[in-house]
Amino acid sequence: MVEKYDRLADGFSEIEYADPSRYAERRATLIVETGPRLRPGETVLDLGCGDAIMARPLAAHGLRYSGLDASERMLEAARACNPGLPFALGRIEEYVPPEPIDAAFCLRTFYQPADRAAFFRHVAGYTRRKFVFDFRPRTHPAGPVVDDLRAAGFRHVELRPFFLPQRRHVPGAAVPLVTALEHGGPVASLVLRRYGRLFCAAWR
Ligand SMILES: C[S@@+](CC[C@H](N)C(=O)[O-])C[C@H]1O[C@@H](n2cnc3c(N)ncnc32)[C@H](O)[C@@H]1O
Secondary structure (H helix, E strand, O other): OHHHHHHHOOOHHHHHOOOHHHHHHHHHHHHHHOOOOOOOOOEEEEEOOOOOOOHHHHHHOOOEEEEEEOOHHHHHHHHHHOOOOOEEEOOOOOOOOOOOEEEEEEOOOOOOOOOHHHHHHHHHHHEEEEEEEEEOOOOOOHHHHHHHHHHOOOOEEEEEEEOOOOOOOOOHHHHHHHHHHHOOOHHHHHHHOOOOEEEEEEEO
């Protein structure tokens, strides 16, 4: 796995995302707003940060960012884009930050640890306010994911649809339509059967 991401590190976000800034800004909003709202000055830890595309939009919300990744090449890219920010090399299922974190989040990476329930317990051990991650419910059905969160001690869970395409450009005028669809109740549930992700916030 690490070798794969070492190879992908050069230009990772530009290749992975049709519109890297817009995608990261929308995800930052969901990290802040899903579950208990984050406040300026709070700390956030990006688990599997890649090249740290989330650092800038979360700083724009006044949050104090740090990142963790198992790939040294990804961390080199992250540091080059964000001089002065703290990054650590390590595995998300093992790393413990030097101090408790207000919010930990894990984007497109939560499925990497072999023991999901143990990973959730581990994150719960150092997270003060909430843990946020995203997943495709067609690949990881939401019911068992939520069961594992509750078993890890997270009593509250909020799930929110996220439909902004990762790899296809959406014209600016269409973005409000995509956002409206995310709030579409039963329509959003129907769309999720074929498309999109869920953002999940869990807290005690
Ligand atoms: C699909 S990329 C996502 C990067 C970033 N979170 C984003 O959304 O753009 C997965 C990242 O997680 C890292 N990763 C995968 N498994 C990991 C693990 N067990 N511990 C730490 N990092 C891991 C990879 O090196 C890679 O940078």
